[in-house]
Amino acid sequence: MDIDKEAFWSKVDIKDTAKECWNWLGAKKPKGYGNLRANKQYLLAHRVSFELANGPIPNGFIVCHTCDNPSCCNPSHLMLGTNKSNSIDMLIKNRQKDKKYAAKGARNGMSKLNEEKVLAIRRDYKAGLKNQYELAEFYGVTQPAIGSILRNKTWRHVNG
Incomplete structure (x- = not known):
């Protein structure tokens, strides 16, 4: 280069x-990324x-910000990644603009439940078949998790 x-x-x-962001002072793209013209x-x-700090970027890799600041040029805040790893990082940190892609429900890798189980929880509770503690034990989650589902604080995207 x-x-x-x-x-x-x-x-x-x-x-x-090195802990602070080093912001680009020149032209920027609409999403805040520094933009320059050379060659x-x-x-x-x-x-x-x-590249100035580490050498060429290998094929198949992108440069990701650990600080999540698009205008940052601090080499200690930059790392190599893939589009997939960057997307996973975005979901984990809930940085996506379109919340339809949020790591919610079964898309959250830590979830013990899925849409079917949530519907069953709501159905069984409404029918009086099990209380919140029994549901929590049966599905391997906590009672507050069950309460959040029943109050539509979580899994509100699941209707039925």
């Missing part, structure tokens, strides 16, 4: 510590920062 390093770093707000092509500032 043929980049004028001095010109590049002059557009970065470099802080005294007749447009480049993302965080990718340039990563």
Whole structure:
């Protein structure tokens, strides 16, 4: 990569510590990512920062922000990842704009329940077949989890 390093770093707000974000001061894309033109092509500032600090980005990898700040160019806040790992990180941190892709319900890898079980919980409780504690024990969750389901605080996307 043929980049004028001095010109590049002059557009970065470099802080005294590696813990702080170093924000891009130049042009930005609508979602906040630094944008620059070099060698007749447009480049993302965080990718340039990563390459200047670490060398070329291997094929199949992207540069991810550990700080979740799109304008950050601090090399210690950048890491290699894949589109899949970046998407999983986005879901875990609930950063997605479209909440229909949120890691809710059965899409949450930590979930012990699925839509069928939630419907059964609501049905059995409404029919008076089991109380919240019995349902919790039967499904291997806590009573507060059952209460949240019954009050539609969780699993509200499941109707039936």
